[in-house]
Amino acid sequence: MTAVIPRAAVSVVVRWSEPFANSVQSRSNARYLLVQRGKEPNKGMWSLPGGKIELGEKTLDAAKRELMEETGLTTSVSTIIKQDRCILRWHTDGPFACSDSIHHSQTSGVSFHYVISQCFAEVTSSSPPNIIASDDAMDARWWSVDEMKDAENEGTVIEGVGSVVERSEKLYTSGLLECEG
Known part of the structure:
Protein backbone atom coordinates (compact mmCIF):
# COMPACT_ATOMS: atom_id res chain seq x y z
CA MET A 1 0.00 0.00 0.00
CA THR A 2 1.29 3.45 -0.93
CA ALA A 3 1.55 5.90 1.94
CA VAL A 4 -0.70 8.95 1.67
CA ILE A 5 0.94 12.14 2.81
CA PRO A 6 -0.82 15.49 3.26
CA ARG A 7 -0.64 17.76 0.21
CA ALA A 8 -0.71 21.54 0.27
CA ALA A 9 -3.72 23.02 -1.48
CA VAL A 10 -5.46 26.35 -1.84
CA SER A 11 -9.04 27.52 -2.21
CA VAL A 12 -10.34 30.96 -3.09
CA VAL A 13 -13.34 32.73 -1.61
CA VAL A 14 -14.41 35.12 -4.40
CA ARG A 15 -16.99 37.70 -3.27
CA TRP A 16 -19.20 39.99 -5.36
CA SER A 17 -21.76 42.50 -4.08
CA GLU A 18 -23.56 45.45 -5.59
CA PRO A 19 -21.27 48.48 -5.81
CA PHE A 20 -21.92 51.37 -3.43
CA ALA A 21 -24.14 49.27 -1.16
CA ASN A 22 -23.91 50.02 2.55
CA SER A 23 -22.52 47.28 4.78
CA VAL A 24 -25.96 45.77 5.57
CA GLN A 25 -26.98 45.75 1.88
CA SER A 26 -23.54 44.50 0.90
CA ARG A 27 -23.83 41.56 3.27
CA SER A 28 -27.35 40.62 2.13
CA ASN A 29 -26.55 41.02 -1.59
CA ALA A 30 -23.17 39.30 -1.50
CA ARG A 31 -22.64 36.38 -3.86
CA TYR A 32 -19.82 33.85 -3.75
CA LEU A 33 -18.31 31.83 -6.57
CA LEU A 34 -18.45 28.04 -6.33
CA VAL A 35 -17.35 25.43 -8.85
CA GLN A 36 -18.68 21.93 -9.37
CA ARG A 37 -15.80 19.49 -9.10
CA GLY A 38 -15.09 17.41 -12.21
CA LYS A 39 -12.59 15.01 -10.61
CA GLU A 40 -12.17 13.06 -7.41
CA PRO A 41 -12.12 13.73 -4.60
CA ASN A 42 -15.63 15.22 -4.42
CA LYS A 43 -16.52 14.80 -8.09
CA GLY A 44 -19.92 16.42 -8.76
CA MET A 45 -19.89 18.40 -5.51
CA TRP A 46 -19.84 22.20 -5.33
CA SER A 47 -16.88 23.86 -3.59
CA LEU A 48 -14.67 26.89 -3.63
CA PRO A 49 -12.34 27.17 -6.64
CA GLY A 50 -8.90 25.79 -5.87
CA GLY A 51 -6.49 22.92 -6.07
CA LYS A 52 -2.98 21.71 -5.36
CA ILE A 53 -0.07 24.05 -4.73
CA GLU A 54 2.84 23.17 -6.99
CA LEU A 55 6.32 22.67 -5.52
CA GLY A 56 7.96 26.09 -5.09
CA GLU A 57 4.74 28.00 -5.83
CA LYS A 58 3.65 30.72 -3.41
CA THR A 59 0.19 30.30 -1.91
CA LEU A 60 -1.30 33.47 -3.43
CA ASP A 61 0.18 32.62 -6.84
CA ALA A 62 -1.42 29.16 -6.62
CA ALA A 63 -4.76 30.74 -5.71
CA LYS A 64 -4.60 33.08 -8.71
CA ARG A 65 -3.60 30.22 -11.04
CA GLU A 66 -6.32 27.86 -9.82
CA LEU A 67 -9.00 30.56 -10.06
CA MET A 68 -7.96 31.39 -13.62
CA GLU A 69 -7.78 27.72 -14.64
CA GLU A 70 -11.20 26.81 -13.22
CA THR A 71 -13.20 29.99 -13.95
CA GLY A 72 -11.29 32.22 -16.37
CA LEU A 73 -11.17 35.09 -13.83
CA THR A 74 -7.77 36.73 -13.97
CA THR A 75 -5.90 39.32 -12.00
CA SER A 76 -5.55 41.63 -14.96
CA VAL A 77 -6.18 45.22 -13.93
CA SER A 78 -9.63 45.31 -15.52
CA THR A 79 -11.78 43.48 -17.98
CA ILE A 80 -14.69 44.99 -19.87
CA ILE A 81 -17.74 42.72 -19.78
CA PHE A 96 -7.18 34.10 6.12
CA ALA A 97 -7.87 30.51 7.24
CA CYS A 98 -6.69 26.93 6.89
CA ILE A 116 -6.07 23.86 2.38
CA SER A 117 -5.12 27.53 2.72
CA GLN A 118 -8.10 29.80 2.05
CA CYS A 119 -7.41 33.02 0.15
CA MET A 138 -17.69 20.97 -14.54
CA ASP A 139 -19.71 24.11 -13.76
CA ALA A 140 -19.37 27.43 -11.94
CA ARG A 141 -21.89 29.91 -10.59
CA TRP A 142 -22.54 32.62 -8.01
CA TRP A 143 -24.34 31.66 -4.77
CA SER A 144 -25.82 33.58 -1.84
CA VAL A 145 -24.82 32.42 1.64
CA ASP A 146 -28.36 31.09 2.22
CA GLU A 147 -28.34 29.09 -1.05
CA MET A 148 -24.95 27.69 -0.12
CA LYS A 149 -26.08 26.66 3.39
CA ASP A 150 -29.21 24.96 2.00
CA ALA A 151 -27.16 23.06 -0.60
CA GLU A 152 -24.61 22.09 2.06
CA ASN A 153 -27.44 20.67 4.20
CA GLU A 154 -28.72 18.76 1.13
CA GLY A 155 -25.24 17.34 0.52
CA THR A 156 -24.46 19.05 -2.81
CA VAL A 157 -21.99 21.60 -1.41
CA ILE A 158 -18.94 20.19 0.36
CA GLU A 159 -19.26 20.27 4.14
CA GLY A 160 -17.46 23.25 5.66
CA VAL A 161 -17.61 25.54 2.61
CA GLY A 162 -20.40 27.60 4.18
CA SER A 163 -18.45 28.18 7.39
CA VAL A 164 -15.35 29.29 5.42
CA VAL A 165 -17.48 31.75 3.45
CA GLU A 166 -19.22 33.03 6.60
CA ARG A 167 -15.83 33.55 8.27
CA SER A 168 -14.61 35.52 5.25
CA GLU A 169 -17.78 37.64 5.24
CA LYS A 170 -17.34 38.54 8.92
CA LEU A 171 -13.69 39.45 8.37
CA TYR A 172 -14.49 41.40 5.18
CA THR A 173 -17.35 43.45 6.67
CA SER A 174 -15.17 44.15 9.73
CA GLY A 175 -12.51 45.64 7.46
CA LEU A 176 -10.00 42.87 8.18
CA LEU A 177 -9.83 41.45 4.62
CA GLU A 178 -8.76 44.49 2.67
CA CYS A 179 -8.14 43.87 -1.01
CA GLU A 180 -5.67 45.44 -3.41
CA GLY A 181 -5.85 45.61 -7.11
Whole structure:
Protein backbone atom coordinates (compact mmCIF):
# COMPACT_ATOMS: atom_id res chain seq x y z
CA MET A 1 0.00 0.00 0.00
CA THR A 2 1.29 3.45 -0.93
CA ALA A 3 1.55 5.90 1.94
CA VAL A 4 -0.70 8.95 1.67
CA ILE A 5 0.94 12.14 2.81
CA PRO A 6 -0.82 15.49 3.26
CA ARG A 7 -0.64 17.76 0.21
CA ALA A 8 -0.71 21.54 0.27
CA ALA A 9 -3.72 23.02 -1.48
CA VAL A 10 -5.46 26.35 -1.84
CA SER A 11 -9.04 27.52 -2.21
CA VAL A 12 -10.34 30.96 -3.09
CA VAL A 13 -13.34 32.73 -1.61
CA VAL A 14 -14.41 35.12 -4.40
CA ARG A 15 -16.99 37.70 -3.27
CA TRP A 16 -19.20 39.99 -5.36
CA SER A 17 -21.76 42.50 -4.08
CA GLU A 18 -23.56 45.45 -5.59
CA PRO A 19 -21.27 48.48 -5.81
CA PHE A 20 -21.92 51.37 -3.43
CA ALA A 21 -24.14 49.27 -1.16
CA ASN A 22 -23.91 50.02 2.55
CA SER A 23 -22.52 47.28 4.78
CA VAL A 24 -25.96 45.77 5.57
CA GLN A 25 -26.98 45.75 1.88
CA SER A 26 -23.54 44.50 0.90
CA ARG A 27 -23.83 41.56 3.27
CA SER A 28 -27.35 40.62 2.13
CA ASN A 29 -26.55 41.02 -1.59
CA ALA A 30 -23.17 39.30 -1.50
CA ARG A 31 -22.64 36.38 -3.86
CA TYR A 32 -19.82 33.85 -3.75
CA LEU A 33 -18.31 31.83 -6.57
CA LEU A 34 -18.45 28.04 -6.33
CA VAL A 35 -17.35 25.43 -8.85
CA GLN A 36 -18.68 21.93 -9.37
CA ARG A 37 -15.80 19.49 -9.10
CA GLY A 38 -15.09 17.41 -12.21
CA LYS A 39 -12.59 15.01 -10.61
CA GLU A 40 -12.17 13.06 -7.41
CA PRO A 41 -12.12 13.73 -4.60
CA ASN A 42 -15.63 15.22 -4.42
CA LYS A 43 -16.52 14.80 -8.09
CA GLY A 44 -19.92 16.42 -8.76
CA MET A 45 -19.89 18.40 -5.51
CA TRP A 46 -19.84 22.20 -5.33
CA SER A 47 -16.88 23.86 -3.59
CA LEU A 48 -14.67 26.89 -3.63
CA PRO A 49 -12.34 27.17 -6.64
CA GLY A 50 -8.90 25.79 -5.87
CA GLY A 51 -6.49 22.92 -6.07
CA LYS A 52 -2.98 21.71 -5.36
CA ILE A 53 -0.07 24.05 -4.73
CA GLU A 54 2.84 23.17 -6.99
CA LEU A 55 6.32 22.67 -5.52
CA GLY A 56 7.96 26.09 -5.09
CA GLU A 57 4.74 28.00 -5.83
CA LYS A 58 3.65 30.72 -3.41
CA THR A 59 0.19 30.30 -1.91
CA LEU A 60 -1.30 33.47 -3.43
CA ASP A 61 0.18 32.62 -6.84
CA ALA A 62 -1.42 29.16 -6.62
CA ALA A 63 -4.76 30.74 -5.71
CA LYS A 64 -4.60 33.08 -8.71
CA ARG A 65 -3.60 30.22 -11.04
CA GLU A 66 -6.32 27.86 -9.82
CA LEU A 67 -9.00 30.56 -10.06
CA MET A 68 -7.96 31.39 -13.62
CA GLU A 69 -7.78 27.72 -14.64
CA GLU A 70 -11.20 26.81 -13.22
CA THR A 71 -13.20 29.99 -13.95
CA GLY A 72 -11.29 32.22 -16.37
CA LEU A 73 -11.17 35.09 -13.83
CA THR A 74 -7.77 36.73 -13.97
CA THR A 75 -5.90 39.32 -12.00
CA SER A 76 -5.55 41.63 -14.96
CA VAL A 77 -6.18 45.22 -13.93
CA SER A 78 -9.63 45.31 -15.52
CA THR A 79 -11.78 43.48 -17.98
CA ILE A 80 -14.69 44.99 -19.87
CA ILE A 81 -17.74 42.72 -19.78
CA LYS A 82 -20.79 44.12 -21.62
CA GLN A 83 -19.67 47.73 -21.07
CA ASP A 84 -19.06 47.00 -17.38
CA ARG A 85 -15.61 47.33 -15.87
CA CYS A 86 -14.86 44.19 -13.87
CA ILE A 87 -11.94 44.33 -11.44
CA LEU A 88 -10.63 41.36 -9.45
CA ARG A 89 -8.88 42.47 -6.25
CA TRP A 90 -6.98 40.20 -3.84
CA HIS A 91 -6.33 40.16 -0.12
CA THR A 92 -2.54 40.00 -0.35
CA ASP A 93 -1.61 39.56 3.33
CA GLY A 94 -1.82 35.79 2.92
CA PRO A 95 -4.49 33.18 3.58
CA PHE A 96 -7.18 34.10 6.12
CA ALA A 97 -7.87 30.51 7.24
CA CYS A 98 -6.69 26.93 6.89
CA SER A 99 -8.53 23.60 6.98
CA ASP A 100 -8.11 19.89 6.32
CA SER A 101 -9.85 17.82 3.68
CA ILE A 102 -9.41 14.14 4.56
CA HIS A 103 -11.04 11.43 2.47
CA HIS A 104 -11.29 7.80 3.53
CA SER A 105 -11.57 4.73 1.37
CA GLN A 106 -13.21 1.52 2.56
CA THR A 107 -10.25 -0.56 1.43
CA SER A 108 -7.15 1.49 2.15
CA GLY A 109 -7.90 3.96 4.94
CA VAL A 110 -7.04 7.55 4.03
CA SER A 111 -7.07 8.07 0.26
CA PHE A 112 -6.62 11.87 0.12
CA HIS A 113 -5.45 14.43 2.65
CA TYR A 114 -5.20 18.10 1.69
CA VAL A 115 -4.19 20.95 3.98
CA ILE A 116 -6.07 23.86 2.38
CA SER A 117 -5.12 27.53 2.72
CA GLN A 118 -8.10 29.80 2.05
CA CYS A 119 -7.41 33.02 0.15
CA PHE A 120 -9.82 35.88 -0.54
CA ALA A 121 -10.62 38.03 -3.57
CA GLU A 122 -13.43 40.38 -4.48
CA VAL A 123 -14.94 41.26 -7.83
CA THR A 124 -15.98 44.85 -8.43
CA SER A 125 -18.60 45.26 -11.16
CA SER A 126 -22.26 46.26 -11.46
CA SER A 127 -23.31 42.61 -11.80
CA PRO A 128 -21.58 39.29 -11.15
CA PRO A 129 -19.45 38.39 -14.18
CA ASN A 130 -20.46 35.40 -16.27
CA ILE A 131 -18.18 32.51 -15.44
CA ILE A 132 -17.25 29.66 -17.75
CA ALA A 133 -16.04 26.54 -15.97
CA SER A 134 -12.89 24.94 -17.33
CA ASP A 135 -10.01 22.66 -16.35
CA ASP A 136 -11.33 20.27 -13.68
CA ALA A 137 -14.47 22.29 -12.91
CA MET A 138 -17.69 20.97 -14.54
CA ASP A 139 -19.71 24.11 -13.76
CA ALA A 140 -19.37 27.43 -11.94
CA ARG A 141 -21.89 29.91 -10.59
CA TRP A 142 -22.54 32.62 -8.01
CA TRP A 143 -24.34 31.66 -4.77
CA SER A 144 -25.82 33.58 -1.84
CA VAL A 145 -24.82 32.42 1.64
CA ASP A 146 -28.36 31.09 2.22
CA GLU A 147 -28.34 29.09 -1.05
CA MET A 148 -24.95 27.69 -0.12
CA LYS A 149 -26.08 26.66 3.39
CA ASP A 150 -29.21 24.96 2.00
CA ALA A 151 -27.16 23.06 -0.60
CA GLU A 152 -24.61 22.09 2.06
CA ASN A 153 -27.44 20.67 4.20
CA GLU A 154 -28.72 18.76 1.13
CA GLY A 155 -25.24 17.34 0.52
CA THR A 156 -24.46 19.05 -2.81
CA VAL A 157 -21.99 21.60 -1.41
CA ILE A 158 -18.94 20.19 0.36
CA GLU A 159 -19.26 20.27 4.14
CA GLY A 160 -17.46 23.25 5.66
CA VAL A 161 -17.61 25.54 2.61
CA GLY A 162 -20.40 27.60 4.18
CA SER A 163 -18.45 28.18 7.39
CA VAL A 164 -15.35 29.29 5.42
CA VAL A 165 -17.48 31.75 3.45
CA GLU A 166 -19.22 33.03 6.60
CA ARG A 167 -15.83 33.55 8.27
CA SER A 168 -14.61 35.52 5.25
CA GLU A 169 -17.78 37.64 5.24
CA LYS A 170 -17.34 38.54 8.92
CA LEU A 171 -13.69 39.45 8.37
CA TYR A 172 -14.49 41.40 5.18
CA THR A 173 -17.35 43.45 6.67
CA SER A 174 -15.17 44.15 9.73
CA GLY A 175 -12.51 45.64 7.46
CA LEU A 176 -10.00 42.87 8.18
CA LEU A 177 -9.83 41.45 4.62
CA GLU A 178 -8.76 44.49 2.67
CA CYS A 179 -8.14 43.87 -1.01
CA GLU A 180 -5.67 45.44 -3.41
CA GLY A 181 -5.85 45.61 -7.11
